[in-house]
Amino acid sequence: MLQKIKELFVGQPKKTKLNVGVFSFTGDEGCVITFLEILNYKLDSWNGRVNFQHVRVMKKMNALDGLDVAFIEGAISNRKELEKLVEIRQKAKKVVAIGTCAINGAPSNHRNFFDEEKRKEILPVLERFHHLPSVEPIGKYVKVDAEVPGCPIIEEKFVEIMENYIKEFGVE
């Protein structure tokens, strides 16, 4: 109650941190590795302003609720991934596709272009592990708000998008 009254008089409390998640689907994780390289020189500056609340390469205790921005690498190749993607989209205010796999499916989608002979070879694996008929970019299934191109991602572009969101979400 007190908080509500306070908000009425002084407005919304200023946002102190951008809640960020970094997610990985089918791919080689090169974009997440590159994200870790970006931290070599950006962690100091982001540390006070970004809350890395869901980054599985760096922590076990991860949370999806209240996510502001989800950075997603990789293409979608099985049902489990698709369900997870939809869940992330529901929870995150912004979704950014990072790297070519997430943006257009390649190079994780080689099997989409296999001939009959190769298709036959891989069929048992596809069936056993519940793969979808084709490997697709995340934009095929959910709305994407921004893209960081490259294989792996162009570092400057990732930094630019992160800093734009820090501003857009009013982080002080």
Place this chain on the structure above:
Amino acid sequence: MHSKDFDIVVDPVSKIEGHAELDIRVRNGEVEHVKLKINENKRFYTQTVRGKNFNSIPQLVSRICGTCSIAHLNCSAEALEKALNVELSDQSKLLRKLSMYGLNIRDHAMHLYLFCLPDIFEKDSVLDFEGEDAQWIKDAFEVKAAGNALSTLILGRAVHGMFAQIGGYAKVPEKEQTRQTIEKLKSVRQRVLKLIDIFYNRDFKFNRKTNHVCLITKDYSFLEGEVQSSTGICIPEINYWDHLERVVIPYSQAVGYKFDKGDYMVGAMSRMNMNKSALHPETKKDAAKYLSVFPSDNIYHNNLAQAIEILHCIDHSIEILESSAFVAEKKALPQGKESKGVGVLEAPRGTLYYMMELDGTGTIKFANIITPSQQNQINLEEDFRQVIPAMLDRDKHDIEHELEKMIRAYDPCFSCASHFLKVNWI
């Protein structure tokens, strides 16, 4: 754990490529089965390369693994060079070594600082380190950045390097950038000694004798030499298939391997156990105390071996960079022909094999790629089988954490080595 009947399913939440699941079934206090399910090759690269021209292969297979792309780049190039009788110049050999060093510094540092160190400090993440411990965050990113700088100097970038070609390099290091890289490498040396020390003092322990297999390289440069095992077998690269046995594991998307019908281990500890005398003199001098640990049967010493390898990579790189004047060379332009070549190198996590068969037009007819994580799969399962009975009276969370720590000791691949295994108790 008070019951003698239980199942454990260790399942990653959403990480896909290279992820592992662990499935354990205990009945009557006996481990009935241990299933390690690795998903590494499901983008079907061995099928993908078939029918492609040899020139496109290194950049294509680099995408198998973002973590150790440089190993795939170099190993595929080596296989194709051997197939097409392309001899690398002495300068290109040095550049290839340096690219392996850049890879190992960055890769080992990422694994040790970001994945293993939180276990020592009993924190969830290195990002949670506070007060005096926060210096380790700085160390992590400085050491990683030094490895990155070296890879960038040689290949243009650290992930999917652009300058490496079959038979040579499209660009050679520039003087000023070389000088800066040397400075950077020198500046992190003390931090690396501190890292070695903390892994030396860590008291995690699980001993089991196993067969160690690696390339014995004269200067510990991860690239040349013959494959040897601690059981005393020595194999020229081309005969690799005579001793490896492919084991189809029905629950795993990756096949496993046996060496001469037995389980075996590859990686930093195998290299250190078998080849520590080849380390750089400066490394041997400053790490003498730590090196006395090897040969070791304690799986956790794999992490200590990784830390020592970072130092070696730094020391040998500094020596090479300080004593070389790189000049642009004429590029080899290999022509496709009916042939077959085998490339073998030591990737950060162990021995990587590439076999490529070409037709008369230079099109790939057949490829066989064997990665370290596949090779360690059976050995890790056996370790689990032996360690679990001793933990049956412990708390669920405890067993789960111990198993995760053991996986991280192996550093089997980027995703399974990290902190995101979700454990479901049935």
